[in-house]
Amino acid sequence: MDVINPKRRYGKFGGLAGVFLVVLLVLIFGSSFWTVVEAGETGVRSFFGKVRDEEFSSGFHLKNPLERITKMNIRTQDYTMSVAQGEGERYGADAISALTKEGLAVDLDITVLYHLVEERASDVYRDIGLAYDEIVIRPQIRSVIREVIAQYEAKDIYSEKRQEAAQKIFDLLNVQLEPRGIELEDVLLRHVELPKNLAESIQQKLQAEQEAERYDFILDKEAKEAERKRVEAAGQRDAQTIISQSLTPRYLEYLYIQSLKDREGTIYVPTNPNNGLPLFRGL
Known part of the structure; x- marks a missing residue:
């Protein structure tokens, strides 16, 4: 065993x-x-x-x-400040309130697209830390927006000059962030909220301006149509004058003969140019 x-x-x-x-x-x-x-x-x-x-x-x-x-992270990131709750970086309403040129308070939704420059990441970590979006980007957004919006009237940033204002915000913000190793990609001014009464009055004014532009277009079109008809009538008048001056008896006789050439049964009889009598052969 x-x-x-x-x-x-x-x-x-x-x-x-x-x-x-x-x-x-x-x-x-x-x-x-x-x-x-x-x-x-x-x-x-x-x-x-x-x-x-x-x-x-x-x-x-x-x-x-x-x-x-x-x-x-060196990918494209966004920092959003919005009036809608939970849409931005913070849970509550986080729109930026700014004063326009005429002193009216407006709320703005904005999204900033940016990325960390890889070669400057060590500088950002050393000088600012990992929370550079809250320490640098957020305060600079608020400061630059208030500076730019103060240059415009409310109706301008509400309508046709919104893109121009966004470009100014981009330029000024880029000057502040680029030296810190943060490269700006785009600034999206997504929404401008005006006081209710002002928004309604601006909408009415814009509608009135559009109506005025439409009427101006119609009047311009009618004026051009009237001018076309005057030119057409003048052309017809000139043509009739030329024709009336050229309608001699000989020319009318020629036109009459021309019209007979395609008529069936038409017989051409030569005439004596001196007395207009027909010429018959052998007589």
């Missing part, structure tokens, strides 16, 4: 446990020697609190095991 040595059996299991422990330690501590930066991100490197200037772009990188990698 075979006898199993307990020490041999436990030694075998102990060896497997040792291998497993070694593999586990390699996975835990070995991962500190590399990092993977996903697409649309950049890795900011810091060593004992000191931020390095060179970022890790997307991909696999070897690193110092004591080095910390903070990943930051």
Whole structure:
């Protein structure tokens, strides 16, 4: 009868446990020697609190095991401030209230599209931190919008000059954000909310202007039609004058003869040009 040595059996299991422990330690501590930066991100490197200037772009990188990698988004992002609850970055109503040129308060919905410049990510992390949208972008949006809206009357930003105002906001905001490593892509001035009475009066005025433009178009069209008819009548008058002056008896006789050439049974008889009598052959 075979006898199993307990020490041999436990030694075998102990060896497997040792291998497993070694593999586990390699996975835990070995991962500190590399990092993977996903697409649309950049890795900011810091060593004992000191931020390095060179970022890790997307991909696999070897690193110092004591080095910390903070990943930051470099994709296109948006910051929205809206009068609608829950639509913007904050849950409550977050529209921007600004005064127009005539001192009227208007509420504006705006969306700013931007992205973090990868080569400046370490500067942004060092100087501002990860919440740069709330620390820098939001205050600059509010400041620039109030500065620009103060240059326009309410009816202008409500209608035809909204895009012009949005472009001015873009230009001024870009001047403030670009030096900080944030690149602006677009500014969307999505909605302008005026006081109710003012909005109604502007709508009525715009409707009246459209009606006036329509009537001007009709009058211009009728004036051109009248001019066309005058030119046509003058042409007909001139044509009749020319024709009446050219209708001599000889020309009328010629036209009459011309009209007979296609009539059946017509016989041409030559006449004497001196007395108009028919000429018969042999007489």
